[in-house]
Amino acid sequence: xxxxxxxxxxxxxSGKDFVDIVLSRTxxxxxxxxxxxxxxxxxxxxxxxxxxxxxxxxxxxxxxILEEFPRLDEVHPFxxxxxxxxxxxxxxxxxxxxxxxxxxxxxxxxKDYVRLLKxxxxxxxxxxxxxxxxxxxxxxxxxxGPSLAYLEQVRQHMARLPSIDPNTRTILICGYPNVGKSxxxxxxxxxxxxxxxxxxxxxxxxxxxxxYKYLRWQVIDTPGILDHPLEDRNTIEMLSITALAHLRxxxxxxxxxxxxxxxxxxxxxxxxxxxxxxxxxxxxxIVCNKTDLQPLETLAEDERQIIQxxxxxxxxxxxxxxxxxxxxxxxxxxxxxxTMTEEGVIAVKNAACERLLQQRVEVKxxxxxxxxxxxxxxxxxxxxxxxxxxxxxxxxxxxxxxAKSNANRERKLEKDLENEHGGxxxxxxxxxxxxxxxxxxxxxxxxxxxxxxxxxxxFVDVDILQxxxxxxxxxxxxxxxxxxxxxxxxxxxxxxxxxMQALAVIRRKKKKxxxxxxxxxxTADSRPIVPRRHDKDREYTSSRMGRxxxxxxxxxxxxxxxxxxxxASRRGRKRxxxxxxxxxxxxxxxxxxxxRLRARSRSRSQSRALTEAIPGEGFKDTxxxxxxxxxxxxxxxxxNKNARRGEGDRVxxxxxxxxxxxxxxxxxxxxxx
Amino acid sequence: xxLEKCWFCSSTVYPGHGIMFVRNDAKxxxxxxxxxxxxxxxxxxxxxxxxxxSYRKLHGKELTQDATFEFERKxxxxxxxxxxxxxxTLKAMKKIEEVRVQREAKFWEKRMKGKKSxxxxxxxxELGQAIHLVKAPLAMQAEPSLTLPxxxxxxxxxxxxxxxxxxxxxxx
Numbered sequence: 091x092x093x094x095x096x097x098x099x100x101x102x103x104s105g106k107d108f109v110d111i112v113l114s115r116t117x118x119x120x121x122x123x124x125x126x127x128x129x130x131x132x133x134x135x136x137x138x139x140x141x142x143x144x145x146x147x148x149x150x151x152x153x154x155i156l157e158e159f160p161r162l163d164e165v166h167p168f169x170x171x172x173x174x175x176x177x178x179x180x181x182x183x184x185x186x187x188x189x190x191x192x193x194x195x196x197x198x199x200x201k202d203y204v205r206l207l208k209x210x211x212x213x214x215x216x217x218x219x220x221x222x223x224x225x226x227x228x229x230x231x232x233x234x235g236p237s238l239a240y241l242e243q244v245r246q247h248m249a250r251l252p253s254i255d256p257n258t259r260t261i262l263i264c265g266y267p268n269v270g271k272s273x274x275x276x277x278x279x280x281x282x283x284x285x286x287x288x289x290x291x292x293x294x295x296x297x298x299x300x301x302y303k304y305l306r307w308q309v310i311d312t313p314g315i316l317d318h319p320l321e322d323r324n325t326i327e328m329l330s331i332t333a334l335a336h337l338r339x340x341x342x343x344x345x346x347x348x349x350x351x352x353x354x355x356x357x358x359x360x361x362x363x364x365x366x367x368x369x370x371x372x373x374x375x376i377v378c379n380k381t382d383l384q385p386l387e388t389l390a391e392d393e394r395q396i397i398q399x400x401x402x403x404x405x406x407x408x409x410x411x412x413x414x415x416x417x418x419x420x421x422x423x424x425x426x427x428x429t430m431t432e433e434g435v436i437a438v439k440n441a442a443c444e445r446l447l448q449q450r451v452e453v454k455x456x457x458x459x460x461x462x463x464x465x466x467x468x469x470x471x472x473x474x475x476x477x478x479x480x481x482x483x484x485x486x487x488x489x490x491x492x493a494k495s496n497a498n499r500e501r502k503l504e505k506d507l508e509n510e511h512g513g514x515x516x517x518x519x520x521x522x523x524x525x526x527x528x529x530x531x532x533x534x535x536x537x538x539x540x541x542x543x544x545x546x547x548x549f550v551d552v553d554i555l556q557x558x559x560x561x562x563x564x565x566x567x568x569x570x571x572x573x574x575x576x577x578x579x580x581x582x583x584x585x586x587x588x589x590m591q592a593l594a595v596i597r598r599k600k601k602k603x604x605x606x607x608x609x610x611x612x613t614a615d616s617r618p619i620v621p622r623r624h625d626k627d628r629e630y631t632s633s634r635m636g637r638x639x640x641x642x643x644x645x646x647x648x649x650x651x652x653x654x655x656x657x658a659s660r661r662g663r664k665r666x667x668x669x670x671x672x673x674x675x676x677x678x679x680x681x682x683x684x685x686r687l688r689a690r691s692r693s694r695s696q697s698r699a700l701t702e703a704i705p706g707e708g709f710k711d712t713x714x715x716x717x718x719x720x721x722x723x724x725x726x727x728x729x730n731k732n733a734r735r736g737e738g739d740r741v742x743x744x745x746x747x748x749x750x751x752x753x754x755x756x757x758x759x760x761x762x763x
Numbered sequence: 764x765x766l767e768k769c770w771f772c773s774s775t776v777y778p779g780h781g782i783m784f785v786r787n788d789a790k791x792x793x794x795x796x797x798x799x800x801x802x803x804x805x806x807x808x809x810x811x812x813x814x815x816x817s818y819r820k821l822h823g824k825e826l827t828q829d830a831t832f833e834f835e836r837k838x839x840x841x842x843x844x845x846x847x848x849x850x851x852t853l854k855a856m857k858k859i860e861e862v863r864v865q866r867e868a869k870f871w872e873k874r875m876k877g878k879k880s881x882x883x884x885x886x887x888x889e890l891g892q893a894i895h896l897v898k899a900p901l902a903m904q905a906e907p908s909l910t911l912p913x914x915x916x917x918x919x920x921x922x923x924x925x926x927x928x929x930x931x932x933x934x935x
Contacts, residue, residue, distance in 0.1 A: 525844075532846045541853065542860060543775050545765045548835045549852050549859075550842055558855045561830050565862055572869075585886060592909045593886055596893045643902025643912035 096248035099158045104242070105235025109228045112147045116140060116224075126213050137220040138207045144224055145200035148231070152193040156186060159241065168256045168336035175328040177244050185237035192234045199226050252297040259450065260308045260337050261442050264330055264365075265344030266358055267314025268351035270379040272296070273429035274344070275311040278439045283311055289352070290314060293326050295333060302443040310339070317361040334368040340446035341374050342438065343404075345397070347426075348383035355393045359400055366403065373445035374404045375425055377438055382428040397424070771799035771809045773816035826870045831863040 103111060120143050124136045162170045162179055173182065203223035210216035254260075263271045267289035275281055279298025284291055296311040312330035316323075323331065334341065345358050362376075378386055378397070389397070404423040425441055427434030454460055504519065511517040522533045538546050551557070585593070622630065632653050636646035701716050709715040729736050767776040770792045782800050784792040794800040802812065809815040819825045834855070890909070897911055 527844060529846070532844060535844070535846060537844055538849070538853065539764050540766055541856060543766065544835060544856060544860075545837075546849065546852060546856070547765065547842075548837055549856050550838070550848060551834075551852065552848055554834070554848075554855045555851050557834065558858055561834075561859065561862060564830060565865075583883075585883065586909075588909045588911075589886070589890060592894065592897060592911060593890055595897045595911060596889065599896050600893065637914065639899075641912060641914045642897070642899040643906070644899050 095253055096160065096245075096251060099245045099248065100154060102155055102238050102242040102245055105232050105238050108151070108238065109231050112144060112151065112231075113224065113228070115147055116144045119143065124213065128213075130211065133213050133216050134207055134210050137210070137216040138204050140220050141200055141203050141207065141223045144227060145196055148196045148227060149193055152189050155241065156189055156193075159186060159245075166256045166336070168254070168332065171332040171336060172251075172329065175325055175332055176247065181240065182244065185240050188234050188237045189241075192230050195230050196227050199223060199230070252295055254295065254297055254310065254337075255308060256337055258308050259305060259443075259446060260310060260339035261342060261439075261446065262310050262312065262333060262337055262339040263342045263344065264312050264315060264334060265342075266316070266346065266351055266353045266361060267291075269314070269344040269346040269358075270429045271314070271344055272311055274342075274377075274379075274427075274435065274438075275309050277429055277432060277435050279309050281309070281311070290326060295329055300439065302440065303447070305443075305447075307443055310337070315361060315365065317357060317364055331365070331368070334365065339372065340442040340449075341369055341372050342442055343369075343374065343376050345376060345378050345400075346380050347378050347386060347389065348380045350380065350383060355389075355396055359396045362400055362403070369404075373442070373449050374423065375438070375442055375445065376400055376404050376423060378424065378426040380428060380430070381426045381433065382430045386426050400424075767793045769793060769795035769799050771795075771803055771807075771812075771815060773809075824874070826867050829863070829866055831859050831866065834859050 120140050121136060124133060128136075160169070160173075162173060162182065165173075170179075173179065200223065203219055203226075207216055207219050210219055263274060265271055268287070268291075272283040272285045272292050275283055275296065275298050276285065279300045281296055281298030283296045283298075290313060292311060292313045294313065298309045298311070300307050300309055310333060312333050313326045315327050315330050320331070343362060345355065345362075346353070347355065349355065376397075386394070386397070401424040425434060425438050427438050429435060508514060508517040508519075525533045527533055540546065620626075625631075628634075632650050635653070636650055639646035639649060701712055701719070703709040703712045703715045707715065709718065726736055764778050766778075768774070769776050769781065771794060774795045776793050776795045781793060781795045782797070784794070784800070784803075786792065792803065794803060802809075809817045810821050812818055816825070820827045894903070894909070898909075902912060
């Protein structure tokens with residue numbers, strides 16, 4: 091069976107693209123390197139190969155185009171006519187013919203130039219010949235450019251044609267524009283044809299499929315037809331005419347009873363008459379549409395007359411092809427419907443399918459092949475052997491089970507409960523009610539989980555009471571045992587209060603010592619070493635020492651006296667009454683008191699320098715030292731007044747020491763070398 | 764809801780408290796507070812950290828094996844609720860707790876038994892060795908009791924500068 095699918099035709103490139111494709115393929119698929127030094131036969135062969143390859147590529151591509159495009163003489167006459175209408179048969183054939191010619195021309199060019207190349211005597215000449223050959227081939231292709239463009243357009247249009255199978259069961263819908271053809275196909279099939287309230291909304295053929303009697307039916311929607319001679323019809327109308335002429339289908343002729351399509355019933359009847367020859371040998375039904383606007387019964391008398399005539403014509407048509415059709419078959423040929431209210435739509439479809447099926451079966455029965463089929467078919471018709479009733483046997487158990495399950499089906503579902511108690515969001519499901527517990531009342535118990543820092547679930551045990559009894563018995567036994575050996579010796583004495591106090595003081599003291607030691611240790615690095623005499627915290631005072639000694643249980647007076655006698659206080663201390671004078675009054679001369687003693691007894695003020703001559707200083711006595719100091723001060727007095735340099739001034743002995751300013755200087759220091 | 768045990772210190776973790784760490788091998792670690800979590804992150808072994816339950820149990824500081832511990836056991840098998848059983852359990856739990864507390868007290872007493880005499884001995888030694896820190900040996904000679912010398916509230920050390928004093932030797 092021939093499938094009319096034109097979607098797989100390869101793309102036809104435009105003339106320029108065609109040349110580009112072929113030349114680039116030549117470049118890619120033939121050797122590209124040739125040298126003057128090669129033997130001439132090799133050079134010739136190199137270029138000949140190029141020319142031949144190019145020709146071959148052109149040939150192949152053109153051949154595919156010629157093969158893939160359908161030949162108008164070979165396709166089904168329906169498609170043949172369709173293409174003639176759509177693309178113009180002459181133009182189509184001419185275009186293909188031109189391609190064929192171009193193919194031959196290119197072949198001829200190739201042959202000529204290959205022959206010439208055989209006589210090429212240098213690389214240069216061979217190259218020029220090749221160039222000329224390819225150039226001429228391309229010129230040929232350029233000339234057929236318009237044909238290629240036309241074929242590409244045809245291809246694109248053909249790919250979009252509906253895939254109509256001319257041989258299958260088909261229902262064809264025709265009539266004036268805007269009478270409801272597309273609405274009808276939309277109702278009975280899944281095709282989605284555009285429906286608009288203006289003429290020629292449908293501009294091409296549309297195909298939909300529907301089912302009837304388990305068979306697949308093809309429904310074709312055609313553009314509307316106007317009533318004028320064939321020569322005046324435009325392309326769109328011609329599509330309908332082609333379909334009517336070539337498809338062996340059930341034809342539904344639509345009539346708009348209301349006239350809302352813009353054509354009166356008389357005009358529609360005229361159309362019917364003019365295209366009547368196309369209905370020959372086809373099941374025909376006249377469909378009166380839009381009964382919701384204008385029912386058939388309330389039609390004007392003359393118009394109803396016209397309809398009746400049409401009906402007669404249609405039944406005559408039917409009679410022409412149906413052998414056993416009744417001539418006055420009333421209801422079959424005229425049906426009313428309304429696609430708007432869907433009233434009678436299915437009836438129309440069924441009637442059309444039924445008629446077509448009947449016709450096809452009859453045609454088949456008449457053909458010669460049928461006898462071959464019929465004797466292979468046997469339909470068994472079982473005959474009852476007696477009059478006994480044999481009802482199906484259903485076991486009692488099954489019936490009961492079924493009844494039970496039916497009864498169960500009426501139980502309340504959670505959904506019903508929800509609806510009764512306020513619907514979703516209000517009703518909350520009771521999760522407890524399906525619990526399987528020993529006693530029904532327990533279901534709503536609040537089960538304790540935690541008590542006194544323990545999980546109750548960890549303790550739950552069936553025989554916990556027995557175990558607890560055991561534990562208590564064990565505990566009693568333990569208590570008894572403890573009583574038995576409760577003779578703990580408390581013989582050892584406690585510490586006396588004095589001992590305790592002493593211990594406490596000792597421990598406090600130890601702790602303090604330890605702390606002090608640790609503190610000293612931690613700050614040892616960062617603390618300056620200060621002489622003990624700068625006793626900032628007044629730590630080493632005689633009073634403190636005295637207190638300490640007392641706390642240790644010692645009499646501090648002797649120690650303090652000793653300290654006093656050894657210390658040289660910086661502050662002046664009031665002179666106490668001298669005991670010397672009293673003691674030695676008799677022995678010494680009162681008028682001549684010792685100078686030394688006077689000096690010693692006088693307390694030194696803070697501003698007064700230490701004038702006492704220290705052994706090793708080089709002075710005989712204090713007086714001599716004081717004299718020397720005075721002299722020294724006097725000597726420097728004048729110089730100090732003039733701000734001159736004196737003994738006490740800082741001296742830089744050598745401003746430019748040689749060792750720092752000699753030798754090479756490189757990276758390093760300039761002050762130490 | 765259930766109470767969990769802290770992985771580190773074994774204390775009880777109440778719902779909504781602490782932190783839970785799930786390692787990439789699906790082992791679950793629960794911690795009662797950030798202290799335990801931090802110690803875990805420092806990779807400390809709870810058996811070697813003194814304040815944890817595991818240390819104390821390991822080192823005999825607490826009761827480890829006792830019949831009262833046998834009652835509490837995690838059951839991985841769900842039990843069907845039975846009001847009577849739960850009631851009995853609640854009663855029993857109180858009693859078990861009492862017994863446990865008693866036993867722990869007893870254990871503690873037993874553990875602390877020798878402590879007093881030991882402390883006394885140590886105190887005696889310390890008194891003998893360190894009394895010189897608070898009472899001078901000379902004072903001890905004069906008055907051999909452990910009574911500490913008293914220091915008056917406001918002591919003023921008078922220095923008598925007498926000729927006799929100067930010449931006299933220091934007295935104890």
